[in-house]
Amino acid sequence: MSYQPPIGYYQQPQRQRTPGLGAGITSIVAAVLSPIAAVVSVPLGFAAIASAMTRYNPNNDAWWFGALILAGIAVLLSIVAVISGLVAVFRAGGMNAGRITGIIGLAIMAINVFGIAFMVFLVLGSGQGF
Template sequence: MSYQPPLEYHQQPPRPGTRGLGAGITSIVAAVLSPVAAVVSVPLGIAAVASAMSRFNEGNDAWWIGALAFAALAVALAIVAVVCGLIAVFRAGRMNAGRITGIVGLSIMAVNVFGVAFMVILVLGSGQAG
């Protein structure tokens, strides 16, 4: 007869170190897509200015709506990248895949933040000219 330890004696196996990985990956994806949306908004803003200056095209606000929608998308993605990066870093607790991806997402957004802000301000400024 073999000895069976009590049921409370058994411990759970250690969990793999992936806490915060989903938030870190979301941060990286949002940090990469944010400047793409901002870059798309700039030509739409230029087209809106050109459309407003044209005497043949009266009352066409579709360019402005598109430019402002992409500028708002760029800002929203930048916010998502920062929030998800911070969640990944603080949720991980120790250096694991979640914390590393969160740090990478935050660093990508740190490089992109001034470019995204410049492009959004450029689009909003072009709206004042029209």
């Protein structure tokens, strides 16, 4: 007589949760977007200074519009980089490459955010009086 296991003995293999994939992807996004936001903030600084210097010139709105567009791009990049860095840090299972890269991206953005915020306020303060 052979042994027959009960019907519930054979189960489908359970899919294992892989938080590392999402953490890896978002950490790469954070690590790539953080330096890009820093690079965008350099011409933003020049445009902010130029728009502040040409504030009272009646027909020179190009600096202000350019600075406003660059400020929007820099703010959008920094928001996406910070959110993806936070997702990477919290989704990573342990201290793995995804978490470390997310922390590096957040560290870069911690330095950039204050400079970007200062330049955005400089651009908004030099409005052309619409």
